[in-house]
Amino acid sequence: MQKTKILIFGRIGQVGWELRHKLACLGQVTAVEYPEIDFTSPDSIRVAVRAAQPAILINAAAYTAVDKAESDQELALAINGTAPGVIAEEAKRLDSLLVHYSTDYVFDGAKQSPYVETDAPNPLNVYGKTKLKGDEAIQAVGGEFLILRTSWVYGARGSNFLLTMLRLARERSELRIVDDQIGAPTSSECIAQATADILSQLLTPAGGGLDGRSGIYNLTTTGETSWYGFAKELLTQSAAAFGIPVPNLIPISTSDYPRPAQRPANSRLSCQRLTETFGINMPSWEEALTLVLETLAEGASPDKPR
Numbered sequence: 001m002q003k004t005k006i007l008i009f010g011r012i013g014q015v016g017w018e019l020r021h022k023l024a025c026l027g028q029v030t031a032v033e034y035p036e037i038d039f040t041s042p043d044s045i046r047v048a049v050r051a052a053q054p055a056i057l058i059n060a061a062a063y064t065a066v067d068k069a070e071s072d073q074e075l076a077l078a079i080n081g082t083a084p085g086v087i088a089e090e091a092k093r094l095d096s097l098l099v100h101y102s103t104d105y106v107f108d109g110a111k112q113s114p115y116v117e118t119d120a121p122n123p124l125n126v127y128g129k130t131k132l133k134g135d136e137a138i139q140a141v142g143g144e145f146l147i148l149r150t151s152w153v154y155g156a157r158g159s160n161f162l163l164t165m166l167r168l169a170r171e172r173s174e175l176r177i178v179d180d181q182i183g184a185p186t187s188s189e190c191i192a193q194a195t196a197d198i199l200s201q202l203l204t205p206a207g208g209g210l211d212g213r214s215g216i217y218n219l220t221t222t223g224e225t226s227w228y229g230f231a232k233e234l235l236t237q238s239a240a241a242f243g244i245p246v247p248n249l250i251p252i253s254t255s256d257y258p259r260p261a262q263r264p265a266n267s268r269l270s271c272q273r274l275t276e277t278f279g280i281n282m283p284s285w286e287e288a289l290t291l292v293l294e295t296l297a298e299g300a301s302p303d304k305p306r
């Protein structure tokens, strides 16, 4: 039997890296990375897709430097806003499924409860605005797609809050962390696992493809915390695992930590639609964190005794 061809854009990003590992059993995975493909060049996207002829196209590439995007709007828009539309056109041409990742930052955070997929977006910053353009471009093309909206992504590799906190904890005795933005830290591993679970359902003979289930789905861990709460938990858990002393943590407000990009106060996303449609039950953010810290504690060495 021929293996399903899966093409991933973004081989070494946080989510892209995990996807390669989680999807290996589902098909023949090809993952491409900048500068082999460059999202500022629609032609490079088209060439890559036409060469691979995938049945499933996954876009894990994005311009994710939220603060830098404020002064780099054109590039952020090309990568986050325009490129997804080109990928969607190519996917439609091949009759393929497109899986794309979006963000809590498409919302302004003014809602007092978790956002659902039908809530009106109103991004506060350039990154969120460009990501929203990408979501809209994919929907306008009208092929088969899943837009998976996630939040506060971190993992054992890449550039993220968890690794920054672990570094700072070694360097400083006191850390001031924002305590008035609420969300769900979501590990890249959980995102990739949930993506694999959805795809494996669609690929079973009885799966029937998306069958009217194209659309936007929130995909985060369960529960909620602030950046301060996340830092406290991760440093407490990692003190035992790595012997790092826990610095004195001071909760501060967003206004005490001015950044170029404004962030939503409420980043909570309801995953009810994901659960009802695909039967996916995400772990709590604390459980997901423990797994990532275990991965870090194990290290990459194959010589480590088990």
Ligand SMILES: NC(=O)c1ccc[n+]([C@@H]2O[C@H](COP(=O)([O-])OP(=O)(O)OC[C@H]3O[C@@H](n4cnc5c(N)ncnc54)[C@H](OP(=O)(O)O)[C@@H]3O)[C@@H](O)[C@H]2O)c1
Residues within 6 Å of the ligand: 010, 011, 012, 013, 014, 015, 016, 033, 034, 035, 037, 038, 039, 040, 059, 060, 061, 062, 063, 064, 079, 100, 101, 102, 103, 104, 131, 150, 151, 152, 153, 154, 158, 159, 188
């Ligand atoms: N990080 C978060 O907190 C967060 C939150 C919500 C949603 N998301 C979304 O989740 C998805 C995955 O995010 P992530 O955290 O895994 O991102 P990431 O680690 O920053 O990885 C982004 C990937 O995009 C690639 N890329 C950057 N510029 C490119 C270009 N011009 N052409 C082609 N590829 C390019 C990067 O390549 P290089 O490494 O070579 O630059 C990298 O492989 C994205 O759609 C993101 O918007 C992320």
